[in-house]
Amino acid sequence: MFLWLDERACILGVGRTLRKVLGVPEAQIVGAPFSRFFSVARRGGAVRMCPKELRSSCGAVDCDRQIGRCGRSLGAMTAEEMLHVTLRMRPQVSLRGALVSHAGPPIQGGAPTQAGGDMLLNFSFGIHLRELVAEFDLTEHDFSAADLAMEMLYLQEAKSLVLEELRALTGRLDQARKAAEDQALSDPLTKLANRRAMAQALARAVDHATNGLANFALLQVDLDHFKTINDTQGHAAGDFVLQLVARNLCESVRGGDLVARMGGDEFLVLLRGNPSRAEIGTLAARIIEQLKAPKWYRGQECLVSGSLGAVSSRDYENLEIEALQNDVDRATYAAKTAGRGCLRFGSGPVENVEDEPATSPGAAR
Structure with missing residues (x-):
């Protein structure tokens, strides 16, 4: 679930599982800009714009000033603990990850002072893990040995089984309660009200x-x-x-x-x-x-x-x-x-x- 980007935010490499999620051949992914497949968003899907520090010194023509359109704007996110993105081809799919800069000057005020080096993005499915694993037909082999996704799935499955049993138990208790109430309010011989x-x-x-x-x-x-x-x-x-x-x-x-x-x-x-x-x-x-x-x-x-x-x-x-x-x-x-x-x-x-x-x-x- 990793993405390797250069200083222009063009994709240099993509992990096997993320490639499976994108649903296109690797040849169409490598070399393409980050913004072709991903959009950076806040929780709730609102598009994020470049910081003022970058917009004031940006000379790009016909740019919509969205974070992720260039390497400098994406590099401005390295100071954040968590990055949230959505897939452009499937806006309902949201990923969360961490962005690490391989090289480049230190961050000042949340933005790099000049174009930095390569960047590495490592993604996860977050709270929608179970649904997305089923949607993309992923298996245990699609996750690294250090990834806790499988453990999370096992826990969610165990939770589902427990909840199902609790619902069944609640249903049986409701039926027993209703039967007891009916018995308390009915005549056993004639089945009329008592x-x-x-x-x-x-x-x-x-x-x-x-x-x-x-x-x-x-x-x-x-x-x-x-x-x-x-x-x-x-x-x-x-x-x-x-x-x-x-x-x-x-x-x-x-x-x-x-x-x-x-x-x-x-x-x-x-x-x-x-x-x-x-x-x-x-x-x-x-x-x-x-x-x-x-x-x-x-x-x-x-x-x-x-x-x-x-x-x-x-x-x-x-x-x-x-x-x-x-x-x-x-x-x-x-x-x-x-x-x-x-x-x-x-x-x-x-x-x-x-x-x-x-x-x-x-x-x-």
């Missing part, structure tokens, strides 16, 4: 409604005669019925609604989007009909029905989660005392629970 998940969703819904963003409704479903199934047909039959009810509820509600199993044979549905009483009644009628449909487990019919209670957030001046849950419980209890298999609305004291049956199951979803 009491904790409903509490979180209900808290957000109350916050939105309180701030005037969106109203909602709560629909509670309590199975009738479920204990009889457990007692006469066994808990396996009861579990089957709960799973079937869960599937029916999910198929009945809209996509944005949340169905949760609160425990035992009690389910709670958070109806978002400010549904009207008529819409709640239509949904309840469909659920009631599905619950009454025959359910068979191992040749035995499992008969259940559902008592439903509902409350709407728009009926409350001061929304409180506890009040909502108490009122929907009262409404569900009112449905049971009214004969089961029906819907009752409620908000506030129990005497305000309305004796309003569900609408026809044939209404639109």
Whole structure:
């Protein structure tokens, strides 16, 4: 990666690896001016101009005064610890190196007092070593034994392997965390949201409604005669019925609604989007009909029905989660005392629970 220059900044010799990078035969490189293949730049690519000390005494005609156009301007760089250049044929490739003057007078003020002797430039790829080695298809034989490029590549490869393993580990940890969160917020039997998940969703819904963003409704479903199934047909039959009810509820509600199993044979549905009483009644009628449909487990019919209670957030001046849950419980209890298999609305004291049956199951979803 060396470049040998004379006092005019013409190339006298070029290293094998640098020649490979330039991509042209050695005969076209030797004798050519430095500026044909390289441009001196600051970090960021800004072109550097000759120092004032050189420009004031320069007699060159039609010169753009860029460092590297002549030997004197390039020699002015020997006082710097590091030289940065870009390839003219590939401006995206940046090299860094050290410039050493073989002969010539001492440097004063960063510039030689007169034309110096030969100069030697020794380049490296810097921080872009890995990318450029791959781009130019370089191998270990393209670097000298004293060059630390291979060691740097090995370190970068080791770093990449470690980072890849860390990313894989992070991915596995994220999956495990998500699985743990899903497990903590879901009912293991029905795969519905559990009491904790409903509490979180209900808290957000109350916050939105309180701030005037969106109203909602709560629909509670309590199975009738479920204990009889457990007692006469066994808990396996009861579990089957709960799973079937869960599937029916999910198929009945809209996509944005949340169905949760609160425990035992009690389910709670958070109806978002400010549904009207008529819409709640239509949904309840469909659920009631599905619950009454025959359910068979191992040749035995499992008969259940559902008592439903509902409350709407728009009926409350001061929304409180506890009040909502108490009122929907009262409404569900009112449905049971009214004969089961029906819907009752409620908000506030129990005497305000309305004796309003569900609408026809044939209404639109």
